[in-house]
Every structure is written in structure tokens, then in C-alpha cells.
Amino acid sequence: MINFRFRAIVLTLVLTLVGGITMANAQDKPPLLGTPSGPGYGQTPPAPGIAPPPAPPAQPRPVSSRIPQEIAKNATLAVTTAQKAKKYLTAGRVWSIVGPRGEVEVKAAIIYDGIAVAVLHFNPSDGLLLPLGIPPVETGVSPQVIKNVKRNLPAIVNSLEILNGAEYREPESAWCIPLAHKNMIVAHLKIYVDGIHVVPDYPANQEMQTYGK
Numbered sequence: 001m002i003n004f005r006f007r008a009i010v011l012t013l014v015l016t017l018v019g020g021i022t023m024a025n026a027q028d029k030p031p032l033l034g035t036p037s038g039p040g041y042g043q044t045p046p047a048p049g050i051a052p053p054p055a056p057p058a059q060p061r062p063v064s065s066r067i068p069q070e071i072a073k074n075a076t077l078a079v080t081t082a083q084k085a086k087k088y089l090t091a092g093r094v095w096s097i098v099g100p101r102g103e104v105e106v107k108a109a110i111i112y113d114g115i116a117v118a119v120l121h122f123n124p125s126d127g128l129l130l131p132l133g134i135p136p137v138e139t140g141v142s143p144q145v146i147k148n149v150k151r152n153l154p155a156i157v158n159s160l161e162i163l164n165g166a167e168y169r170e171p172e173s174a175w176c177i178p179l180a181h182k183n184m185i186v187a188h189l190k191i192y193v194d195g196i197h198v199v200p201d202y203p204a205n206q207e208m209q210t211y212g213k
Helices: 002-028 068-072 075-086 143-158 202-211
Strands: 090-098 104-112 115-122 167-169 174-181 184-192
Touching: 075 174, 075 184, 090 143, 090 202, 104 143, 104 202, 115 143, 115 184, 115 202
Parallel strands: none
Antiparallel strands: 090 104, 104 115, 167 174, 174 184
């Protein structure tokens, strides 16, 4: 009887500890913009190729009326939020599209809470990850390149680094935090003006849903 009670107490303590850790992890995960806990909830994503409208601010005053110091104070918080979100980023789908001059772009989505939040670009000729700023020049891509990108994508996402800096973009009411891979800036993770919410990349998400493999 005593042994049974002891085992029951131990089991209760273990379950309590596990539950506490799970709740702590859940509380540590930054919320996604547009969810019930954040501004922008219920908004309809824009059509492909159209930039999403700025989400409404959490405060009564419009974002544009805030003094610069009021916005700037959230820069450090935005970087911290991006660092917390990093461990929840996962590999999304891979796709290719043809640009206006016939050039082929190979893209892959970075996923957070089931939605694309950033895009990686790859060389159509060999499937290697490209830094931001290098335009595509190839006019075709082989199925093998797409397969290679899909195979390598999880490792690339896991090895991404959150750089310690933020650029504020007024039209989007968001902080842009650079994501680096092997000393190359390859994407940006956007954090809302409040420094707390991760911002979805709606155009990328719609491209992924339409063309992703």
C-alpha cells in the first residue's frame, strides 16, 4: 500500500512538472499577427502579388501619428521576439515561377504556426541558396533541382541565424529582422510594430498554396 502511494505521488509530481514545462514553452512562443491574441485578426489575406495592408495597431492612435521614439523603443523587443520565434520556424513547400522576362525563380517558404512568414531563394541551375539581392538569370529548372532543394531545406532552416538588428518599415508597420545563413542575409522575419507579434507573409503564402510541391 505504501509503495503504491509513493508511486502515485511520484507520477503526480512528474505530470505536474511536464505540464509546467509545456505551459512555459507555450507562453514563450510569440503570437502570430492575425490570431485572436493579436491585431489584424479576421482580416482577409490580399490577392497574390498585392502587398498586405498594414494591420490595425493595438493602440487607439494610428501608427503614423506616433513619435519616432515611441516606435524605436520596440526595436530590441522585436529582435528578442524573432530570436524566440526562431526555434519554431520550419521548412515549407518549394516552388518555381517564371518572371516577366522569362527568368525562373525557385523559392521555398519558411513556416511559423502553419503559415509562411519568409521566403528563401535558390539558384535554378544547381539549387544552392542565394543571398538577397541576386536576381535570377536562368530560364529553366530541372525536377532534380527542386528535389535537392526540398531535401536540403529543413537543415537550412534549422541553421538560420537571427541577426542582432532591426529595420523599421513604416508602410508595413513592421520590424524586419535579417535571417542569415553562412554569412549571407537570405531573408527577413517581420515583427509587428509592437515588437511582439510575428507577421505573416501573405503573398508568399498564397504562392506556396498555388505552386508549392
